[in-house]
Amino acid sequence: MERKVSTAVVGCGMISNIYLKNLKNLFSIIDLAAVGSRSRAAAEEKARTYGIDRVMTVDEIAASGDIELVVNLTPAFSHYDVIKKMLLAGKHVWTEKTMTVTVDQARELVELADKKGLYLGVAPDTVLGAGLQTARRAIDTDMIGTVTSGVAVINRDQALNSEYFAFLRGDGGSLPYDVGVYYIGALLSLLGPVKAIRAFGAPAPVHEPEFLYANGDRVPWRIPGSNVLSACLEFACGALVSVLFDGNTVNASQHELTLFGTRGVLKVGDPNAFNGPVTLLYADQPACVLPFTHGYDGANTLEPTAFDHYGHRGVGVAEMAYAIRAGRPNRCCKEYGLHCLEVLAGMEQSAATGKTVEPVSRFEMKPLAPGYYSAFMGGTGRADAERSLMD
Numbered sequence: 458m459e460r461k462v463s464t465a466v467v468g469c470g471m472i473s474n475i476y477l478k479n480l481k482n483l484f485s486i487i488d489l490a491a492v493g494s495r496s497r498a499a500a501e502e503k504a505r506t507y508g509i510d511r512v513m514t515v516d517e518i519a520a521s522g523d524i525e526l527v528v529n530l531t532p533a534f535s536h537y538d539v540i541k542k543m544l545l546a547g548k549h550v551w552t553e554k555t556m557t558v559t560v561d562q563a564r565e566l567v568e569l570a571d572k573k574g575l576y577l578g579v580a581p582d583t584v585l586g587a588g589l590q591t592a593r594r595a596i597d598t599d600m601i602g603t604v605t606s607g608v609a610v611i612n613r614d615q616a617l618n619s620e621y622f623a624f625l626r627g628d629g630g631s632l633p634y635d636v637g638v639y640y641i642g643a644l645l646s647l648l649g650p651v652k653a654i655r656a657f658g659a660p661a662p663v664h665e666p667e668f669l670y671a672n673g674d675r676v677p678w679r680i681p682g683s684n685v686l687s688a689c690l691e692f693a694c695g696a697l698v699s700v701l702f703d704g705n706t707v708n709a710s711q712h713e714l715t716l717f718g719t720r721g722v723l724k725v726g727d728p729n730a731f732n733g734p735v736t737l738l739y740a741d742q743p744a745c746v747l748p749f750t751h752g753y754d755g756a757n758t759l760e761p762t763a764f765d766h767y768g769h770r771g772v773g774v775a776e777m778a779y780a781i782r783a784g785r786p787n788r789c790c791k792e793y794g795l796h797c798l799e800v801l802a803g804m805e806q807s808a809a810t811g812k813t814v815e816p817v818s819r820f821e822m823k824p825l826a827p828g829y830y831s832a833f834m835g836g837t838g839r840a841d842a843e844r845s846l847m848d
């Protein structure tokens with residue numbers, strides 16, 4: 458049995474609920490020792506709800522002698538400051554997406570983590586879920602031959618959403634950064650690094666408040682950056698993928714992630730979830746939904762809460778904790794997080810300049826071992842899926 462990794466969560470908003478529930482109950486490698494946030498009242502409430510012993514300030518967490526790993530669940534525009542503080546204090550860090558809101562900040566943090574010999578893991582960790590790991594296995598075992606092309610699409614009314622989720626009004630809140638990153642992360646986990654990008658884009662409109670109550674703010678605003686991006690990504694493996702992120706439409710999400718190969722077509726489910734169905738299409742054959750080859754399918758076997766649709770978020774933290782103990786690279790590594798950001802920023806840059814952009818960072822993500830499922834013994838044997846995170 459590995460020694461547990463003493464962990465603190467920073468940021469006690471919406472997404473902290475599923476992280477705290479999962480980190481507290483699901484992964485035997487994690488000792489969830491403390492929570493902290495800008496608001497002490499919010500941290501105290503989460504500590505009570507999820508049974509966490511210590512409430513600390515962010516500075517106390519940085520200065521603590523026993524906390525090894527900090528999970529950063531603050532808004533994207535706060536990530537750089539929190540991650541840098543924790544790395545300088547000698548802590549390993551897991552951060553929600555996106556790593557930072559600029560590529561320069563992300564590069565600086567990657568260099569800092571390397572210099573200090575610390576782990577920096579980055580969401581989305583949905584790429585470690587049953588859906589995307591099954592899709593990866595289908596590709597790795599040659600079920601669709603060589604991937605020649607693909608399509609990735611997501612749409613939302615991001616301006617309306619930013620009324621409810623105030624952090625979406627800041628840097629990193631546009632649809633490509635906030636949600637498109639799940640599609641980029643999924644493509645990277647399936648196809649590897651991107652070689653070149655060409656794109657067109659459009660900004661969000663100025664948003665007049667529509668909700669009667671949310672956040673009480675009646676002054677119009679505009680989400681920064683491009684809220685619509687249409688791009689072609691050329692992957693180093695040779696695949697050409699058309700990407701469309703449209704945040705200037707309605708909240709009737711038409712997510713699509715399809716890869717076309719020389720022998721077959723793979724339709725991959727929602728990469729923002731852990732259980733997106735994976736459908737295989739061959740010529741002249743009925744479509745076939747593949748059985749999941751991996752665990753972490755998002756089905757929560759613990760006491761139900763209102764946040765269970767967020768699935769197995771936190772699995773990347775646990776995988777990184779095992780990597781720390783084993784001294785091996787973690788899968789959702791800092792180079793993956795940097796490459797996600799470089800691709801998003803590259804799409805925006807290409808749209809603005811009309812030029813091809815070539816990301817410079819590279820990363821490697823090994824698949825998880827197959828054959829370990831979440832619901833072993835009807836859901837009571839949670840150690841089964843956790844076994845896949847160890848090596």
Ligand SMILES: NC(=O)c1ccc[n+]([C@@H]2O[C@H](COP(=O)([O-])OP(=O)(O)OC[C@H]3O[C@@H](n4cnc5c(N)ncnc54)[C@H](O)[C@@H]3O)[C@@H](O)[C@H]2O)c1
Nearest residue numbers: 468469470471472473494495496530531532533535553554
């Ligand atoms: N809301 C979602 O559906 C969702 C889903 C997946 C991922 N995420 C990601 O999770 C992160 C947090 O999202 P959220 O929805 O929980 O946001 P939120 O606004 O609900 O909560 C953010 C929390 O961070 C705290 N905070 C802000 N700046 C801080 C700082 N400098 N130091 C300490 N605490 C600070 C706030 O007080 C708040 O408790 C973001 O990166 C977001 O992209 C959100």
